[in-house]
Amino acid sequence: MRVCIFGGTAAYHLRLEDFARAGEPFAVDTPDGRAHFTGLTTAGGAQVLFNSRHGQGALERSAAFVNHRANVWAARHLGAEVILSWNGCGALDALLSVGDLLVPHDVLDQTRARRYSYAPSTPNGAAQARWRRRADALPGTPPPVFWEPARQALLAAARAQGHNVHAWGVYACTEGPRLESRAEIAMLAGAGAAVVGMTLSPEVWLAAELGLRYASLCAVTNWATGLAEQHSNARRFGPEVGAACLRVALAAAEALAT
Amino acid sequence: MSDLAILMPCPSGASAPYATPFGDAHVQERVLGGRALALIEPGDDPRAGPWAARALGATRLAIVCTGAALNRLLRPLDWLLPDDYVDQTRGGPTTYFTERGLGYVQQSPAFCPELRAALAAMPERPDARVFDRGTLVAAPAPRPETPAEARWWRGLGGDVAAWGAQPAAALARELELCVAVACYVVRAAGAADDAWLEAPEVERLLAALVAALPAARGCACGEALAAARARGALEMDWWKVLSV
Numbered sequence: 001m002r003v004c005i006f007g008g009t010a011a012y013h014l015r016l017e018d019f020a021r022a023g024e025p026f027a028v029d030t031p032d033g034r035a036h037f038t039g040l041t042t043a044g045g046a047q048v049l050f051n052s053r054h055g056q057g058a059l060e061r062s063a064a065f066v067n068h069r070a071n072v073w074a075a076r077h078l079g080a081e082v083i084l085s086w087n088g089c090g091a092l093d094a095l096l097s098v099g100d101l102l103v104p105h106d107v108l109d110q111t112r113a114r115r116y117s118y119a120p121s122t123p124n125g126a127a128q129a130r131w132r133r134r135a136d137a138l139p140g141t142p143p144p145v146f147w148e149p150a151r152q153a154l155l156a157a158a159r160a161q162g163h164n165v166h167a168w169g170v171y172a173c174t175e176g177p178r179l180e181s182r183a184e185i186a187m188l189a190g191a192g193a194a195v196v197g198m199t200l201s202p203e204v205w206l207a208a209e210l211g212l213r214y215a216s217l218c219a220v221t222n223w224a225t226g227l228a229e230q231h232s233n234a235r236r237f238g239p240e241v242g243a244a245c246l247r248v249a250l251a252a253a254e255a256l257a258t
Numbered sequence: 259m260s261d262l263a264i265l266m267p268c269p270s271g272a273s274a275p276y277a278t279p280f281g282d283a284h285v286q287e288r289v290l291g292g293r294a295l296a297l298i299e300p301g302d303d304p305r306a307g308p309w310a311a312r313a314l315g316a317t318r319l320a321i322v323c324t325g326a327a328l329n330r331l332l333r334p335l336d337w338l339l340p341d342d343y344v345d346q347t348r349g350g351p352t353t354y355f356t357e358r359g360l361g362y363v364q365q366s367p368a369f370c371p372e373l374r375a376a377l378a379a380m381p382e383r384p385d386a387r388v389f390d391r392g393t394l395v396a397a398p399a400p401r402p403e404t405p406a407e408a409r410w411w412r413g414l415g416g417d418v419a420a421w422g423a424q425p426a427a428a429l430a431r432e433l434e435l436c437v438a439v440a441c442y443v444v445r446a447a448g449a450a451d452d453a454w455l456e457a458p459e460v461e462r463l464l465a466a467l468v469a470a471l472p473a474a475r476g477c478a479c480g481e482a483l484a485a486a487r488a489r490g491a492l493e494m495d496w497w498k499v500l501s502v
Contacts, residue, residue, distance in 0.1 A: 054359055055359065058359070058489075058491075059359035059360075059361065059491075060358075060359050061357060061358060061359045062355070062358065062359045062360065062361070062362075064352075064353070065356060065357045065358065065359075112347070112348035112349060112352070113348065113349055113350070113351070113352060175352055176352075176353075176362070177352075177353050177355060177360065177362060177363070178352070178353070178362065178363045178365055178428050178431070178432075179362045179363065179364055179365050179366075180365060181342055181343050181344065181345075181365045181366070181368045182342050182365075182366055182368070183342040183343060183344045183368075183393045183414065183415055183416070184343075184344050184345065186414070186415060187344055187414045190413075190414070225364075225365055225366045226366055
């Protein structure tokens with residue numbers, strides 16, 4: 001299975017050749033703009049596509065402005081069947097610790113100003129029928145949100161690399177780019193969210209719409225607003241977070257490729 | 259130049275259109291208690307009002323709005339000065355920094371403590387109490403809340419459902435303004451309007467605010483984007499060159 005990795009937190013700081021044999025970066029023009037990729041060949045010989053969501057060299061665009069439409073469209077165009085991504089996120093669940101990894105099993109979408117579908121307008125019968133036809137045209141039916149074999153591959157790779165990794169959790173996606181207020185975090189915690197970030201929506205919905213299988217790795221970078229007081233002020237956003245996530249994602253991609 | 263701006267719908271007196279990159283706001287400049295003051299009527303785009311405040315030289319923005327009581331302790335004619343909020347607005351612009359990466363603007367404390375303290379100096383009356391804390395739910399304007407929404411927002415800890423406070427306050431923080439909200443309770447949730455925010459009540463609030471607000475800022479609101487500036491992602495007069 002051809003895997004494409006969407007790199008999140010600190011991906012823009014990484015030297016890809018430190019992790020795999022890296023080809024020349026290239027761009028794909030899509031109906032929604034340009035997407036940038038690098039082809040990677042793992043030590044085990046798996047061919048993997050890589051895209052850094054937030055740009056190259058520096059945080060060029062915050063999570064609210066990632067061009068998910070171009071990235072997902074281009075991944076599909078390049079033949080990817082599975083997307084593995086990583087996301088920095090804030091912790092809500094008291095059992096988490098900063099530095100933990102979590103492979104979410106569900107998403108609570110609280111974004112407000114994004115485009116959720118390749119269909120041209122707001123959901124209606126015709127758009128839904130088109131959506132279903134397109135999804136059915138691909139082998140297998142896309143899962144509701146995350147594809148279990150890819151989730152299991154990420155979990156196994158993270159465990160093998162010695163991470164404290166959690167197998168379940170609801171990811172709440174907020175609009176940003178501002179952080180959340182304390183009352184908003186309390187609301188999301190009450191609704192069952194374990195972690196909060198700004199990236200996964202609409203990426204997961206767009207991937208499903210194009211028939212791509214999807215799983216994600218959440219890196220707990222800090223406590224969500226108002227929770228640091230009872231837990232810790234620790235913050236982990238550095239290149240080591242991106243490096244750890246890329247190693248896990250590459251190992252999972254290798255396992256899925258064979 | 260006014261260091262203090264007030265964002266409020268329909269101030270009494272004549273306002274002049276004030277052009278911003280996000281359409282016109284309406285501005286009325288006054289002197290009150292020896293202090294220059296800009297009363298700003300928000301435009302159609304929530305980005306216009308806070309931008310006008312910044313362009314007029316303001317460092318502080320008080321947002322005056324009306325709301326419905328979710329908390330049954332509140333009565334019409336009360337003032338609530340929230341220290342936290344839940345933004346339930348949607349679809350509109352939420353930031354001045356589209357298509358860029360500036361990191362995150364912290365929302366704790368959600369509003370400027372100094373400006374809130376100055377607003378809290380307003381003298382209470384038996385029928386017009388001042389609550390110096392609480393959670394404001396920014397309702398999706400302009401329709402009234404449904405009973406189900408009121409029930410849900412009350413469950414979230416919301417004390418008032420209000421219109422106009424967000425996303426204006428979050429936008430003002432991106433402009434590194436001090437921002438605080440004074441919400442005037444006009445009805446109970448689900449009920450018909452029971453009170454109107456009248457000019458004398460606004461004057462009472464403004465007089466107390468002007469008298470109590472220290473001349474110099476002692477808070478961290480002016481540094482909301484310091485991290486982005488430190489790494490060179492933001493120019494000195496970045497807000498002047500914003501466009502739609």
